[in-house]
Amino acid sequence: MKRREMQERPGLRRRLCSIALVGLVLATGFGLVIDTVVPDVLGDDIIVTENMASGSIGFSAMLSASKSNTDLVLLNDSSFSLESGWKMDFNELNEDNPRVDRLHTESGIQLDFSNVFVSYYYETNFNLRDYENVMVSLDVKVLRGPIEISLGLEVFSDLSTPQYREYSDRNSRTLTTGNSTRLAVELNTNSLYAVWSPLWLVQSFVEIEIYPVSSNWYEWEGAPLDASLILENVTILATSTTPLSQLQVDIQDTQGFSIYESGVNLNTIKQPAINLTSDKTPNKWGIFLPWRSNDTIYVPAGNYSGIAGFYSYDHSNDTFPVSFEVLPNTTLLLGLRFEMIRVSLTISQAIPYLRILLIYWEHYFEDYRIEVAPPFPNTIYIPKRIGNLSISIHVPPRMETAYSKYSMNIHVSNPVNIDIQLRIPMFPIFGVMLSTGEVLLVILGLALLMGAILSFQKPNTQKHWGQVLKDPRFWPAFLLGISALVPWFDSFSALQQYTWSIGEPILIQKSLYIPFALSLDSTANSFAALVVSQYMIIEIPTRIILFWLPLRIGLGYAGNPKKWKFNSYYAICLLLPLSMGVMAYLTIPIPLTLSIGFFLVLTAPILWGFEILIYRAHKKLKKK
């Protein structure tokens, strides 16, 4: 600019420089904040270390005093907890929202559930040769019915057996509100042994299945699939003619740590077990498969020998011989040490969808697959194989489809300890997990929005605001605006259970914020996470056209003349968001229940209609 022009416009250059400087300072400040507080990527927060595991395979035997008995208590635990060996599952019966609430009481558990059938199961081992009979029983009290409950007992032998053996019995009842009963199933082990001999040790499976109304799906149509009941006094009792002593088996790694202590189920088809033979009956054999730490069977005193190893339906691997003596009035604790890979997990935060997948590859074939999700176990044990262990960490998605964020391969030839430390770079704000980057982007977004609004704001007098607030068209539009901040729909859905190796089915709660095409997903064991709809490309323009523009136009009417006149354009502005809600309800392919946001949108046109009707009625009365 020429000097003369500058003299004509004093201070212009200085102002130009100031504006440029302010922009530069703001951008530099924000950029430096991003650079300082936002971590690069998730991979930087994962520390994986591996070191050789000490010790060797083998066994240890430890005796302790306890009375031999003829009346045997195989199970007396009605806690129905994972720690005591009970596993729970539920399956959805229809497309409505599933719900399962559990309340552990002193004597059992109270179950409230709807639109699902619930099953509990417990696995153990039976000594067919020495148990006379086995009785499984359970007390049920129905608080809200009708229900159909069944107690099943399955006895089988499928590990290294030349011929697969299976026997099952089930007792079912239909009960209505207020009914209480005792269900029982009895097994005559002597007669089964007579048929299955030389097999003397077998596996067994107790299953409790509860259906609301009935197990017959013809009866589900139109029926309220909702029930409440109490389960208590679950026992598995056995009797024998001769006093039997306790034999407890604990599966350990080579360092002597119990592998089932952290509640991890290996979820594999090759399981650590022992094929046992008594010296008194050398031609009889049976597999004892421990399901949990210090799993127990009752056996007569005497010398035993066996082959411990990883058993599958047709072969065994990595075997080693075991021999021990069971004495009368003692408990023998047998520790079997196997070569294992111990994976220790240290996870900083539990967030929905975060999961860790461990896959064992043996010559390009997937040998084992273990997938864990919150609540994460501290330790996972995997039987050692020579091959590649692939570890993938699936981070919580911001889109509805998860993706593998981080993966690594470890070649395994010896037992190793692998420590995985994962620091999730997120923190909870009002129960919602957010990363520093997201918080900064929200702040920037709000600042830009405020800037845009303020820069287009026309000066309003106090009188004008008064006019706006007194306009009957303001409050319905205001309700629309408020609805954006609260969920429009809620949804509960169970995650696929078969991929999770541990724990129980995970119930995901989704709160859908339709105007933003977002949902807030949470589970009982994690904080909530914001998830963007996978159809965002379609949904975002739809939301702008059917919600945000009508909201903007609708609010624009407030404070203008003819406020008590019916305005069809304004009516369309109120009805478009409602139609969008109805459309979302019909098209989103998950069961939805209406929530407060939808009711606000529904209320908006009704409120406006009432305002006009009341005004007209009032006017008529005045005229009269």
Next chain:
Amino acid sequence: MSSLLRRSKSLPIIFQLGETTWKVFIILLGIRRPIGPRELSKRLNLSSPSVGLYHLNKLSQHNLALKTAAGDYIVNPEADLGFLENYLFFEHGNIPRMTFYASFITGLIIIYVVTTPFDFGAHNVFALAIGMSAFTFLWMEVYRHYSALTV
């Protein structure tokens, strides 16, 4: 506006036009072909073609329009358009040139959001921050320019 000031010591001619002459000039810019006073008066609902001719002559006097051999008028390609250079003119209206820049940035952001998984790491946050700022500033300017000529 500084480029305009550099080119001319006084205000651009377009600032010296009256309201109707201004409207006539906008019509000429949008129609992109020679137009006669009769057609112009129909388009602008003027009382008579002679009123249209008066305004066309006025534009011609200011070197903003040229008279063709057939007696019609067309925009002078040499005319000093001032801030109107920031617009693209069409028969039924005009749009700010900045719309193209805003749309280009918007397209890039959409492709980025759809194809790149978010990890909210530093790269991701920087890209989103730059995208969001550019998106907001450009569309604000588009709105401001558009309303300046239409409202």
